[in-house]
Amino acid sequence: MNIQELLPVLFNITWQHLLMICVGVVLIYLAIAKQYEPTLLLPMGFGAILVNIPLSSAITQIDPETGKAVEGALSVFYEAGIANEVFPLLIFIAIGAMIDFGPLFKNPFLLLFGAAAQFGIFFTIIAATTMGFDLKEAASIGIIGAADGPTSIFVSSRFAPDLLGPISVAAYSYMALVPIIQPPVIRLLTSKKERLIRMEGHPKTVSRTALILFPIIVTVIAGIVAPSSIALIGFLMFGNLIRECGVLNKLSLSAQNELASLVTILLGISIASTMTAERFVRLDTLMIIGLGLIAFIFDTFGGVMFAKLVNVFRPEGKKINPMIGACGISAFPMSARVVHNMGQKEDQYNFLLMHAVSSNVGGQIGSVVAGGLILALVPLLLL
Amino acid sequence: MDPFNAALKITAIGMAGIFAFMFIFYISIRLIDKFFPGDEPANKQA
Numbered sequence: 001m002n003i004q005e006l007l008p009v010l011f012n013i014t015w016q017h018l019l020m021i022c023v024g025v026v027l028i029y030l031a032i033a034k035q036y037e038p039t040l041l042l043p044m045g046f047g048a049i050l051v052n053i054p055l056s057s058a059i060t061q062i063d064p065e066t067g068k069a070v071e072g073a074l075s076v077f078y079e080a081g082i083a084n085e086v087f088p089l090l091i092f093i094a095i096g097a098m099i100d101f102g103p104l105f106k107n108p109f110l111l112l113f114g115a116a117a118q119f120g121i122f123f124t125i126i127a128a129t130t131m132g133f134d135l136k137e138a139a140s141i142g143i144i145g146a147a148d149g150p151t152s153i154f155v156s157s158r159f160a161p162d163l164l165g166p167i168s169v170a171a172y173s174y175m176a177l178v179p180i181i182q183p184p185v186i187r188l189l190t191s192k193k194e195r196l197i198r199m200e201g202h203p204k205t206v207s208r209t210a211l212i213l214f215p216i217i218v219t220v221i222a223g224i225v226a227p228s229s230i231a232l233i234g235f236l237m238f239g240n241l242i243r244e245c246g247v248l249n250k251l252s253l254s255a256q257n258e259l260a261s262l263v264t265i266l267l268g269i270s271i272a273s274t275m276t277a278e279r280f281v282r283l284d285t286l287m288i289i290g291l292g293l294i295a296f297i298f299d300t301f302g303g304v305m306f307a308k309l310v311n312v313f314r315p316e317g318k319k320i321n322p323m324i325g326a327c328g329i330s331a332f333p334m335s336a337r338v339v340h341n342m343g344q345k346e347d348q349y350n351f352l353l354m355h356a357v358s359s360n361v362g363g364q365i366g367s368v369v370a371g372g373l374i375l376a377l378v379p380l381l382l383l
Numbered sequence: 384m385d386p387f388n389a390a391l392k393i394t395a396i397g398m399a400g401i402f403a404f405m406f407i408f409y410i411s412i413r414l415i416d417k418f419f420p421g422d423e424p425a426n427k428q429a
Contacts, residue, residue: 122394205421
C-alpha cells in the first residue's frame with residue numbers, strides 16, 4: 001500500500017477545490033464576524049467545504065470500482081427538498097407567519113412601491129441576456145433583485161439549477177449589504193430638500209377580520225390571475241393566516257421558530273451541494289455576483305424614481321419622501337431601518353419608520369408576485 | 384425569440400403585471416378596511 005492509496009484526497013485536490021474551501025471559510029467568516037445573514041451563509045459556507053474535499057461522501061460520487069453511484073447525504077437533501085422546491089415553500093410558511101400586514105392597512109398606497117422597487121429584477125434580466133445568458137438563466141439571475149432568498153432559490157431551482165449556488169450566495173450577501181448599497185444610491189437620486197420631506201402618520205387600528213381576510217383574498221386573486229404563482233404566494237399567505245387567525249398561536253410560533261430554523265439549516269447546507277468547484281469556479285459566477293449588485297441598485301432606483309413621479313401629481317403637504325420608495329424591496333426590516341436612519345440624519349424630528357415599514361411590507365409581497373410572474377412568463381416566451 | 388427581445392417583453396409585461404397585482408391588492412385592502420374597520424367588535428376576542 002502506497003501513500004496515494006492511503007491519502008487519495010491529497011493526490012486529487014486541485015486549486016479549484018482549494019479556492020472553494022477558501023470561499024467556504026470566507027462565507028463562515030462573514031456569517032460570524034460580520035453577521036451577514038448568518039443563518040444561511042454559515043451552513044452554505046460549511047457545506048462548500050464539505051463538498052469540495054475530493055471524494056467527499058457528503059455528495060453523490062461514482063464508485064470507480066463498480067461504476068455505480070454512491071449517494072451522499074447532501075445530494076439526497078438537495079433532491080428531496082430543493083429540486084422539488086419543498087424547502088423554499090416551507091420557508092415561505094415560516095416567513096408568512098412572521099409578517100405583519102397591519103402597516104399596509106395604515107397606508108395601503110405604499111403597496112405600490114413594492115411593485116416599483118422590483119424594477120432591478122427586470123433590468124438585470126435584460127442585462128444578463130446581453131452578457132450571453134439564456135432567458136431561463138437570465139430570469140434566475142434577475143430574481144436576485146427580489147432581495148428575497150427563498151424566491152431566488154425557488155425560481156433558480158426551477159429554471160437554472162446549475163446556477164443555484166452563486167445565485168443564492170449573491171442574494172443572501174447583498175441582502176446583508178442593504179445598509180451599504182442603498183444609501184449612496186438614494187443620495188445620488190434625491191435632493192436634500194426631498195430627503196427632508198415629512199409625511200403625516202396614519203394612527204389607526206386594523207381589525208382582526210381584515211387581517212384574516214387579506215391573505216385569503218390575495219391567494220384567490222393570485223391564483224385566478226397567475227396560477228403558476230400560487231405555490232409561492234399561497235404558502236406565504238398560509239403562514240400569515242396561521243399567524244392572524246388567532247386560534248393557532250402554537251402553530252404560528254412553531255412556524256416562526258422551529259420550522260424556520262430546521263428548514264433554514266437544511267436549505268443552506270443543501271444549496272451547498274451545488275457549490276462544487278466544477279460548477280462554481282467559472283466566469284459565470286463573477287458575472288452573477290456583479291449582476292446581483294446591479295439588481296439591488298436598480299431596485300432602489302425604481303422605488304425612488306417612482307416616488308418622485310408620484311410627487312409630481314401630489315399637492316404640497318401630501319408629498320411622499322422619495323427615500324420611502326427604496327424600501328419597496330423584500331429585505332425586511334433592514335431597508336426600512338436604513339431609510340428611517342437616513343431621514344433622521346437629515347432631520348432628527350422626521351420619523352419615517354412607519355411609512356418605511358409599510359413600503360417594506362409591500363416589497364415582501366411584490367417580490368413574491370414578481371417571482372410568480374417570472375415563473376409564468378418565461379415558459380410562455382420560450383414557446 | 385432571441386433572449387434579449389424576450390427579456391424586454393418580460394420586463395414590459397412583468398412590471399405592468401406587478402403594478403396590476405399591487406393595485407388589485409390596494410383596492411382589496413381599501414374594501415376590506417371599509418367593511419371591517421379597526422374598531423369592529425371582532426377585536427373583543429383579543
